[in-house]
Amino acid sequence: MLDELKQQVRELFAGDVGLVIAYGRSRDERTVPVFARKPADADALVWNDRCYYNLTRYLTDRDVMGDGEGKIGIVVKGCDLKTLNVLLAEKQVTRENLAVVALRCKGMKDADGKLLAKCETCTVADPDPALCDCVIGPVPQREPREDDFADVDAIEAMPPAERLAHWSREFERCLRCDACRNICPLCYCRECLASQHDPRWIPASGSATGNRLFHLVRAFHMAGRCTNCGECERVCPVGIPLSTLMRKGARIVRESFGVEPGAAPDQRSPLASFAPNDPDPEEVAIK
Amino acid sequence: MIVKQDQLNARLDDLSKTMEVFAPVRERGRVYFRTVRSSGEIAWDYGVSVNSIKECFLPPRQVFLRYTSGGFETVPVANGRPRLVFLARPCDARGVTIMDKVFLGDRPDETYAALRERTTIVGLACDRPDEHCFCTSVGGSPAGTEGMDAALIPMGDGSYDLKVLSDKGRAVFPDAPADDGAIPEEFVRKAEAAVRRTVTIPETLRDSFGSDYWREVSQSCLKCGACAHLCPTCHCFDIVEEGDCRVRCWDYCQSDTFTKAAAGHDHRGAKFSRCRQRVYHKFDYYPENFGIVACVGCGRCARHCPVNSGISDLINGLNER
Numbered sequence: 001m002l003d004e005l006k007q008q009v010r011e012l013f014a015g016d017v018g019l020v021i022a023y024g025r026s027r028d029e030r031t032v033p034v035f036a037r038k039p040a041d042a043d044a045l046v047w048n049d050r051c052y053y054n055l056t057r058y059l060t061d062r063d064v065m066g067d068g069e070g071k072i073g074i075v076v077k078g079c080d081l082k083t084l085n086v087l088l089a090e091k092q093v094t095r096e097n098l099a100v101v102a103l104r105c106k107g108m109k110d111a112d113g114k115l116l117a118k119c120e121t122c123t124v125a126d127p128d129p130a131l132c133d134c135v136i137g138p139v140p141q142r143e144p145r146e147d148d149f150a151d152v153d154a155i156e157a158m159p160p161a162e163r164l165a166h167w168s169r170e171f172e173r174c175l176r177c178d179a180c181r182n183i184c185p186l187c188y189c190r191e192c193l194a195s196q197h198d199p200r201w202i203p204a205s206g207s208a209t210g211n212r213l214f215h216l217v218r219a220f221h222m223a224g225r226c227t228n229c230g231e232c233e234r235v236c237p238v239g240i241p242l243s244t245l246m247r248k249g250a251r252i253v254r255e256s257f258g259v260e261p262g263a264a265p266d267q268r269s270p271l272a273s274f275a276p277n278d279p280d281p282e283e284v285a286i287k
Numbered sequence: 288m289i290v291k292q293d294q295l296n297a298r299l300d301d302l303s304k305t306m307e308v309f310a311p312v313r314e315r316g317r318v319y320f321r322t323v324r325s326s327g328e329i330a331w332d333y334g335v336s337v338n339s340i341k342e343c344f345l346p347p348r349q350v351f352l353r354y355t356s357g358g359f360e361t362v363p364v365a366n367g368r369p370r371l372v373f374l375a376r377p378c379d380a381r382g383v384t385i386m387d388k389v390f391l392g393d394r395p396d397e398t399y400a401a402l403r404e405r406t407t408i409v410g411l412a413c414d415r416p417d418e419h420c421f422c423t424s425v426g427g428s429p430a431g432t433e434g435m436d437a438a439l440i441p442m443g444d445g446s447y448d449l450k451v452l453s454d455k456g457r458a459v460f461p462d463a464p465a466d467d468g469a470i471p472e473e474f475v476r477k478a479e480a481a482v483r484r485t486v487t488i489p490e491t492l493r494d495s496f497g498s499d500y501w502r503e504v505s506q507s508c509l510k511c512g513a514c515a516h517l518c519p520t521c522h523c524f525d526i527v528e529e530g531d532c533r534v535r536c537w538d539y540c541q542s543d544t545f546t547k548a549a550a551g552h553d554h555r556g557a558k559f560s561r562c563r564q565r566v567y568h569k570f571d572y573y574p575e576n577f578g579i580v581a582c583v584g585c586g587r588c589a590r591h592c593p594v595n596s597g598i599s600d601l602i603n604g605l606n607e608r
Binding site for chain 2: 026027028030031032033034035053057058063064173175176177178179181182183191192195197200203204205206207210231234235237238239
């Protein structure tokens with residue numbers, strides 16, 4: 001499978017692709033995002049159960065994309081394709097400028113070797129070929145379990161005061177390092193509200209108010225867009241369960257509008273579009 | 288002097304009546320330095336905590352002054368109780384001495400100096416480095432005592448060898464003998480051998496300023512502050528107006544706003560230049576200014592980097608060029 005991937009990437013360079021974003025290995029043998037710029041770079045690519053990165057994040061990174069790279073090749077998993085669809089729908093990337101190499105995936109593991117939660121419920125391990133330039137690898141034999149939203153339910157079952165106390169405790173640890181925001185492929189705003197100096201909408205320092213506001217604003221911006229790639233939670237140095245927050249928003253949007261973010265490249269976010277059959281606000285029951 | 292676990296517990300519980308105690312605590316499976324009220328909360332078996340003890344001296348948020356209808360009033364350093372940082376690893380304790388160079392130099396920082404003055408640091412020699420630790424490459428040691436007022440060396444049987452190293456340490460452990468000799472050589476040898484990673488700072492670092500290397504290795508960087516916020520020696524701060532307060536808070540050199548100047552100009556706009564800045568500040572500018580590398584090899588930047596980078600790998604990669 002890896003040989004096929006390497007071959008595919010080499011062939012991209014034979015065409016009009018100038019940069020391929022893929023998985024590679026660091027000096028200390030960790031799996032890292034790599035940026036291949038010539039056929040020989042393909043030799044160092046890897047594919048393993050630590051390729052958890054959602055590389056679509058780099059498609060809007062102006063430091064990487066800045067130099068007129070020509071066409072961009074990108075290696076994705078089925079879950080990353082959902083994010084790519086959102087980026088396409090939001091017109092942040094142009095499909096014609098991309099060569100999408102999709103990998104069939106058996107699931108990614110965390111540092112302890114445990115399958116990631118999002119992989120347990122994954123239904124897109126075999127990527128839709130219609131969305132990709134090519135799909136590589138054997139069809140994975142997997143039986144995903146249904147996402148029961150148990151983590152979200154547990155919090156919804158709390159009375160409001162307890163819920164507030166729960167999240168305040170979690171956010172109290174927040175360092176405001178911005179890792180969650182900066183790894184998010186859909187947090188591509190050129191100037192983030194949380195970074196603005198004048199006016200200072202959100203306190204810059206780590207404080208109860210500032211931290212809560214920061215995460216609340218992010219949760220609202222993500223609802224209906226987040227594809228649950230889980231990268232925010234994975235990178236949080238202090239282990240804030242951000243996926244729970246994101247999935248809460250996702251469930252509200254699904255129940256209210258019947259929309260799964262990233263299902264198709266032309267699907268607009270329900271919170272950024274209007275449809276005559278949209279429910280009225282009072283019809284949307286938010287717990 | 289050999290002390291047993293229960294003796295230490297009792298002493299700590301006693302001290303916490305008069306001192307504010309910061310110690311490693313396990314929260315949701317990770318260890319952080321937090322204020323504790325009793326010895327029972329402490330994670331004695333920790334490796335390297337997520338946060339470093341720098342926040343005891345340079346708090347993430349600190350109110351300098353409050354505006355009033357007539358002007359403003361300054362806010363004194365809150366809570367004048369003496370403080371104890373308990374079980375700091377040698378890397379973290381040494382990190383404080385590195386920050387001292389900046390904050391206690393020709394023009395001492397009042398707040399930092401006040402917090403430093405009333406804080407006692409009791410260290411814990413390190414017998415559990417992980418694959419990211421490289422203290423021995425940057426002048427440190429898992430058995431080092433720099434920055435500590437007293438040190439505890441785990442004997443492996445639940446007891447500790449206590450060394451009192453300063454008057455502050457003496458005040459905390461008045462019963463310990465005056466001179467208790469050096470740290471057992473056997474412990475030092477074993478502990479240093481356990482630090483497996485080596486980092487070699489190239490002599491030609493300064494010549495590499497214009498190298499393409501920085502563009503290459505910074506590509507995956509997210510420009511987040513995980514490395515800087517967790518680093519025991521990164522001390523850059525911002526002073527901001529928040530509501531009716533003027534606040535000093537942590538800042539980080541990878542941030543989009545770090546070098547943003549009036550009229551929107553950013554003299555360090557490109558990602559590679561920020562990544563390079565962090566390396567140079569620690570390994571070139573700091574040695575030039577203070578004669579010491581501003582890195583203690585705790586490995587936090589590598590351990591917590593969202594894209595599995597880290598300063599150790601950045602430096603070693605430079606050697607391969």
